[in-house]
Amino acid sequence: MKYIDEFQNPDLARRLLDTIHATVTRPWALMEVCGGQTHSIIRHGIDQLLPEEIELIHGPGCPVCVTPLEMIDKALEVASRPGVIFCSFGDMLRVPGTDRDLFQVRAAGGDVRVVYSPLDALRIAQENPEAQVVFFGIGFETTAPPNAMAVYQARRLGVRNFSLLVSHVRVPPAIEALMTSPQCRVDAFLAAGHVCSVMGTQEYPDLAATHRVPIVVTGFEPLDILEGVRRAVTQLERGEHTVDNAYPRAVRAEGNPAARDMLADVFEVTDRAWRGIGVIPDSGWRLSGRYREFDAEHRFQVGAITTTEPAACRSGEVLQGLLKPHECEAFGTTCTPRTPLGATMVSSEGACAAYYLYRRLGGTPTPTTAEATHVG
Template sequence: MKYISEFREAGHVQKILDAIHRITNHDWRIMEICGGQTHAILKYGLQELLPEKITLLHGPGCPVCVTPLVMIEKAIRLASRPEVTFCSFGDMLRVPGKDRDLLSVKAEGRDIRMVYSPMDAVQIARDNPGREVVFFAIGFETTAPAVAMAVHQAKESRMTNFSMLVAHVLVPPAIKAILSSKQSKIDGFLAAGHVCTVMGVQEYNPIAKKYQIPIIVTGFEPLDLVQGVYLCIRQLEEGRAEVENQYLRSVRIEGNLPAREWMQKVFRVVDRQWRGIGTIPNSGLGLNDAYLIFDAEHKFHLSGEEVAEPEICISGQILQGLQKPDACPAFGKACTPESPLGATMVSSEGACAAYYKYRRSHAG
């Protein structure tokens, strides 16, 4: 398949792996931001193919993982209302709230639909004027433009039965929060290629400069990932700290300008709580005043109720690269994908779930 198979070609990957082995002289810790990258690294067994001196740490870029429990509880409360048709991306349906997930609410007879695009939810609202259709808008800068388009379309059509529960988050503030932590041990970042396809790379320059850390905008195929690691190690060994773009076939410096314009038109930047990490200032997107009538929290007067995470769970530390999943005493024992204790075991893109899926030894 064009643009995919070339980037999974063994010969190319091996050449870059050889080059990484040649240039690596010191111990380095690199964090890949995106859960999709973590998943690919484990799926293709890339960590084992890198020099022992390189440690890959897994970042907070899994939208399902970082959506706070309080938001999931709000989703469950909304979805439980008889007049509501609740639409969500599939991955979110299995995330447990305090005592149940959205799939259990569906089994109780409520109308919960899995959609592939926020536009599908708008269409469902159009087709069912007697229902209150709510879309669970989660994700990073990648899904935000489509969400912005959907809510704008609803406004243009003067729809009154459509709203959104918005839990969007932004990547750069999370990177800053991780780097500002005194415990941070990260030497370099692989930034998420698709996020930068939308947003461009400019906002990463001040971060690289302030924290003196290389940031490589990287794709998701095995060749992308090893090339990202190579560029990062080369900078580290040469003592440089710059933003470099590995994902040239998709990312322009300025990003996707029409997509960014849509986001600016519909959203405002808000403080956002990240599951396992806490509230990060200016790290989320919420609907701005012009679109407030489509905000489900506003429309249904939802208030938040704090829900505590299980004490044993170290997912907050994992999301910040301070621990690896298999260092957790509950990993694979009290905590499994069937009965997850924390965020990172829940989603298929979560680091703990990826370790469980690909790395668990039979004894474990």
């Protein structure tokens, strides 16, 4: 793993930190738009090593966390139906719906299965022609292409007992929504490298110019993040606001053309609700007309479900960067990995889970080892 080790080199990290300290002259707030980056920042203490003038704000970059409550309830309803095999990635099983989660549906007799790829769910559909097999397709532009491929393959192979419950969201409209909020205090963004590896960087220059905000495409290792911070702060100090690719080993300007073509064929842009934030125009995908028969929401007629978020959960403020996890009254007390109020405490990319796992407790009781190992 020499290549990865090089991006965790403490001597190089110190040089970058020295440069950042020498560059910054005033307070700046930078938002990372990726839950993986959030966990790396908290795990390695990067936010604590930076100059006190620089604040890292955790944005809505956790795909599990932004999946709206009503979509979780739709998943629970579909998974409870007789004759349904409901497939999902494992981190969705403990996300709380209104009154239960997928683990409880499975305990009550529902056929809920953890898979590692949407193509695993398609294979299950082929092996069980008498059942309706549903895959819970969530996430950003990173996970959308394989989910699109599964639907494309189902149509090509004539597998009619397979469907997709779609809750895909797109990053650029979320940045637009954040920047137009009257509560916004973000000076620069660290954009998610894996999203840009699929979509490229074409959607970001207009955002940077319109809102006069630097956007630096950043990776996930400590040196990646420090380099992203260095470039963002350099732009801010110079009064610049451009898109800068600090992750060239994975990201090209055009992204992945084959993946983008697959997305354009299978999906179409739609408005999407984000958990704790609300509806953001043009911020998601749904299956296009050619593939509508594979839409589980349509197939099982669960489109009318409405919900109300629990009053005690402030994950929406966490996702918007308005609140640090430990500043929530429920954090570490009534909300823990064993008893989560919201998805940000459940997901392996959730900010609340990161703060709990890496002991950023803000004065709340220290978790036991057994509790910490249940994160994600």
